[in-house]
Amino acid sequence: MVALLRNSNNLIPLAGKLILTVSLCFLATSCKQVAKSVHAEPSNPQAKPQGAAKVIGTIKNPSVNESSGLVASRTSPGAYWTHNDSGDGPFLYALNGRGESLGVWRIPNAKNDDWEDMSVGSGREGGKSYLYIGDIGDNDARRSGVVIYRVLEPTPTAEDAKSTRLKPQLTEPAEVIRLRYPDEKHDAETLLVHPTNGNIYIITKVALQNPSIYEAIPPFDLSKPITMRRLGELKVPSLLGGILTGGTVSPDGKRVAFCDYFQGFELVLPANAKSFDEIWKQRMVSFDFGKRKQGEAIAYRLDGKAVVGTSEGKKSELVQVDR
Numbered sequence: 001m002v003a004l005l006r007n008s009n010n011l012i013p014l015a016g017k018l019i020l021t022v023s024l025c026f027l028a029t030s031c032k033q034v035a036k037s038v039h040a041e042p043s044n045p046q047a048k049p050q051g052a053a054k055v056i057g058t059i060k061n062p063s064v065n066e067s068s069g070l071v072a073s074r075t076s077p078g079a080y081w082t083h084n085d086s087g088d089g090p091f092l093y094a095l096n097g098r099g100e101s102l103g104v105w106r107i108p109n110a111k112n113d114d115w116e117d118m119s120v121g122s123g124r125e126g127g128k129s130y131l132y133i134g135d136i137g138d139n140d141a142r143r144s145g146v147v148i149y150r151v152l153e154p155t156p157t158a159e160d161a162k163s164t165r166l167k168p169q170l171t172e173p174a175e176v177i178r179l180r181y182p183d184e185k186h187d188a189e190t191l192l193v194h195p196t197n198g199n200i201y202i203i204t205k206v207a208l209q210n211p212s213i214y215e216a217i218p219p220f221d222l223s224k225p226i227t228m229r230r231l232g233e234l235k236v237p238s239l240l241g242g243i244l245t246g247g248t249v250s251p252d253g254k255r256v257a258f259c260d261y262f263q264g265f266e267l268v269l270p271a272n273a274k275s276f277d278e279i280w281k282q283r284m285v286s287f288d289f290g291k292r293k294q295g296e297a298i299a300y301r302l303d304g305k306a307v308v309g310t311s312e313g314k315k316s317e318l319v320q321v322d323r
Contacts, residue, residue, distance in 0.1 A: 049257075049266065049307055051322030053290030056308070057099035059316045063165040064093050067310040069118035069191070069246065070297035074129035075155040076102070077302055080318075081131060082310060085296070086114040090149075091165055092131065094156045097308075099318050103160035106168040107133070109176070110149045114138070117246050117297070120153065121193035124175065129153040133174075134191030136202055141187070145180035145225050148191070148200060178225040179216055186212070189296070190247035190258060194276060203234065203244055203258070210235055211242030213280055231277060236265060237286050246297045250304045255279075257307050259298040264289035264307065264321065290319040 059067060059082070066085035073079040073094070079102055082093050090110035094102035114137030123130030135147040151174040154160075163169045179202070190203035190211075200216040210233035216226055236242050238260060247258045256279055258265045264287045269279045289295060292311040299308050306322045 049264070049287045049321040049323050051306070053288055053319050053321050055290070055317045056320045057097055057318040059095060059099040059310065059318065061093055061095065061101040061104070062314060063091070063104065064316070065314045066296070066312045067316050068116055068189075068296045068312065069133070070299040070308065070310055071118050071120040071131065071248070072251075072299050072302040072308070073153065073156075074120055074302070075153050079156060080299065080308070081118065081120075081153075082297065083115050083118060083133060084112070085116065085312065086112060086137065088112050088115075089165075091168060092133075092154075092171065094154075094160070097318070101161060102156040103163040104165050104168040105154055105163070105171045107149060107151055107171050107174050109173045113147070116189040117191040119191050119193035119249070121195050122198045123150055123152070125152075132191060132193045132200070134188075134202070136188045136191060138185055138187045141185040143185060145178055146188070146202070148177040148179060149174040150177060151175070175220075175222055177216075177220045177222065179228055180225045181214060182227050182230055189245045192247050192249050192256065195249060195251055195253050197276075199276070202228065203247060204242065205244055206242045208241040211244055215277075231280060234280065235284060237284055238263070238265075245295060246309075248299045248307070250300045251302060252304055255300070255304070257298055257300065258284075259289055259295045259309055261292075261295050262289070263287065264298060264309070287321060289321060292317070292319055
């Protein structure tokens, strides 16, 4: 994946890309330092992660070379799921909190065009956990729609840890949810699913602008594309704008966290909120997400008391920030 230019193809003429590259590199070195001055700190001390970023593990499986999505397992506490970006097959990789492999699964009826993020939530059968994989990347603005694969979350066993990309386990067949935007084509790398009602949210990826929020509400008609609803824009406290590369909803549905290549961000739902969608109106705050090579994925830990992130590249570190 091209690191910073990949989302700018639709914004800036080719002749301006070199200027953008230089500008982004300059801004990247300073965005962490200035982020706190862009927006005042919130009065609620719980409105952002408080701990220092620390490395808790390294992804050991050599097949994971572009970790682009991350979720905390609901069926196996302490475990995580990740997937690669485009160029890999429809594989899901399970790992523990130290980054050791717990196995590899292939979704039999899926393909990886441009998998950019994943989430976890409810699904067709009540009381069961489902993984949502977002084939939502569109760097060249060529896709008429995007695809979300919803699959019943496997429960890794000790025997599954022997599985590999060449000899994977198989998930149940996925439900294929086809979505389209109501306005134009967009690149996106952030997929969010509400943990209880299953609402799907896609946040666009744009440089030097505010990203847009799109929503799809279940039940989902799998026989045809579903047109999403645009909810508005997010104001990201970064000089780089909305270059969001991943997102996650806390298990209790009260917080949403995002990452870009350099830092993390969080929104908190007010205690008196009547709807989850009120969270988009709140002030987003930034936090230090450590020295990740190219931050692409973020997930709340299962207890909701920390966020964990990965980067692209082999042997990616697992970086955790406690709340």
